[in-house]
Amino acid sequence: KLSKRLEKVATYVNKGARMADIGSDHAYLPVYLAKQQQIDFAIAGEVVKGPFLNAKQEVEKEGLAHVIDVRLADGLKAVNLEDNINVVTICGMGGPLIRDILNSGKEKLENKPRLILQPNVGEKDVRVWLQENHYKIIDEDILEEDKHIYEIMVAEYTSEQTNLSEAELLFGKYLLENKNDVFRKKWHKELEKINKVRVQLKQAKQVPEQKIAELDNLQSLIEGALN
Ligand code: SAM
Structure with a gap:
């Protein structure tokens, strides 16, 4: 069963998406979405051999190799522009690592995919990067699972300049508006x-x-x- 955290992330993936899940580990997220016929195509990217093999095995076990392509690569190197990816998910890592992956793979974001990011810590680093790179946060979520608190942010490319305050960068504009428990x-x-x-x-x-x-x-x- 998928974690509550990734289940939440899944709700932000557009129907019919062509997604790239970077740092996919067991590829649980794309497998779940493919089983629900929520996505047309996915790349499950992994930089470490063990998780890469886990992902391959999971995808084959579920008979989804025609939908999910498991690739061994560092960050967005797993993606080619011809893949026409329109959603990128990067979940379960620290904010600085997510930022570095986005930053060193900028040229792979030319098609301006939606970004769905779930940093475990250092959320502010991610928000600063998004703002500096013309990505506007359009939704955010916060949830608790197994004594951990996780934030999820959804961002879309914008031609305008966004200007979040220091507090909005730290807490998240939407999370700050709601201030849930x-x-x-x-x-x-x-x-x-x-x-x-x-x-x-x-x-x-x-x-x-x-x-x-x-x-x-x-x-x-x-x-x-x-x-
Ligand atoms: N995304 C899954 C989730 O949210 O449950 C797995 C999270 S797991 C804690 C982080 C994964 O990211 C690990 O499998 C790790 O090998 C992978 N990873 C770390 N840096 C990466 C990079 N630069 N490129 C691709 N994968 C990376």
Whole structure:
């Protein structure tokens, strides 16, 4: 059974999509979508041999090799422009890695596919990249599964310039508008982490002024968001 997290991601994949799932591991997401006949074609990209073989095996076991092409490649190198991919999913990695994958594969985004991204941490890095690269976030989600809190962002290419505020880049514009229980829980936890870091910093020989100023700024942003 697919995780609640990937099930949620799946709801943002357009019907009839030609998708590339980068860092696909077992290819669970494209397999699920192909079984629902939600997609026309998928590339399951993996850079590591083990997960690549897992994905191949899963796709063959499900008899879906005619829909899902499993490719061993680093990031968006798995994609060719002729594949006419219109949805790219990158899930279950840190935000900085997702950003680096997008950034080093920019030329593979020429057809301006929808991006559905699910960073485990460092969501802000992803939002900054999207904004700098003419991708507008059109929806966001936050959910909890097995004691982890996950964010999902959906972005579409735009010719306009978007200008998110510091708070919107950190929290997510849509998540900030809704402030649901999971959102509140996530940021309450972050406040607790900040307090722990403060305790540790107090033990430092020299007062790390800059670090403390950063924490103050972060804390006031979070408190502002939770009000
Ligand atoms: N996307 C699946 C999910 O959300 O459940 C799997 C997540 S798994 C934690 C991350 C996968 O990304 C690993 O299988 C890893 O090998 C792969 N990965 C990491 N860096 C990658 C890269 N540059 N290109 C392709 N795959 C990568």
